[in-house]
Amino acid sequence: MLVVDDNEEIRNILVDIFSPLYTVETASDGEEGYDKVRKLQPDLVISDIMMPGMPGTELCAKIKNHIETCHIPVVLLTALSAPERELEGLRIGADCYVVKPFNMRRLVMQCNNLINTRRILQQKYARQLDGKAEKIATNKLDQQFIEQATQVVEAHLENPEFSVELFSREMGVGRTVLFQKIKGITGSTPNNFIMNMRLKKATYFLLNAPEMNISDIAYRLGFGNPQYFNKCFKELFGVAPTQYRKSQQPPA
Incomplete structure (x- = not known):
């Protein structure tokens, strides 16, 4: 799993939440995040939207429009709850859109569901x-x-x-x-x-x-x-x- 957020405190919170379940890597901005996505091929990316340089929406779009990475699920985090923001995130291919402040247990369940649903589909597809x-x-x-x-x-x-x-x-x-x-x-x-x-x-x-x-x-x-x-x-x-x-x- 890769966590991309320019806020160190948020990154550390997400690492603490998910490290008992997954190997968690981090990036502090979108450009570093995209480099790590291509290098590490994580099972899932959690990214903040509002970041200096490359925002999370651009990171998501790059992931979803490149053949090497488009299969990777992306969860976008944002402090903005406007419906048009959520629609924009989903339009560019985000698999889930979560508004801050988020419920930690709910976020874990959403991410687990994305990964587990993909694995179930893979098992069915094989047969x-x-x-x-x-x-x-x-x-x-x-x-x-x-x-x-x-x-x-x-x-x-x-x-x-x-x-x-x-x-x-x-x-x-x-x-x-x-x-x-x-x-x-x-x-x-x-x-x-x-x-x-x-x-x-x-x-x-x-x-x-x-x-x-x-x-x-x-x-x-x-x-x-x-x-x-x-x-x-x-x-x-x-x-x-x-x-x-x-x-x-x-x-x-």
């Missing part, structure tokens, strides 16, 4: 067979990124040589950015993202290709070891491939 980008991505940049990533992986599902290096090259980004984006949006590493898509494809073969046995499917999807395929499939879907196939068959 959903359709895996549509809008179900996990909260903005257009992330939707486009995940749609492109999905298309790239789908084109290589049956290629056992497909690697993260090739993945990043076809996405047109470095491996570090690929890791940050895939992890930030889906909660999975690029390797697990590839594996999960292969396992989802396996469900199609299990239901629609009765002539293929489990080993055939494993080798078809780039798994060199059918036992490893079985293990990964059960970890993702909760049942072994043979049980999945039987459970989806209509009764005789």
Whole structure:
């Protein structure tokens, strides 16, 4: 978590509140905050709006309009309660708008909810067979990124040589950015993202290709070891491939 506020007392209060729950970094202005956002890739940013130099609204806009950071939730703090101020914050992409003086317990709950809701969506997305980008991505940049990533992986599902290096090259980004984006949006590493898509494809073969046995499917999807395929499939879907196939068959 990153706390951005030019008021040292407020920064210290927020650190005291959140440090039992999260690793908390701080910045004293928007420019320092943006540098740390790009470097640290925090799970959440809490920023004051009224700061010298770069205000919190500009910081939020920069975070939400850059492909490397747009997946990061932003909470804006302000002493101004005018509705138009809140609408402006939400318009530029803020995930939550909190008016000072804030209730500490309420702020903690709001931040926890933002982080936990994202994690729940990530867990559901990992198991959903359709895996549509809008179900996990909260903005257009992330939707486009995940749609492109999905298309790239789908084109290589049956290629056992497909690697993260090739993945990043076809996405047109470095491996570090690929890791940050895939992890930030889906909660999975690029390797697990590839594996999960292969396992989802396996469900199609299990239901629609009765002539293929489990080993055939494993080798078809780039798994060199059918036992490893079985293990990964059960970890993702909760049942072994043979049980999945039987459970989806209509009764005789």
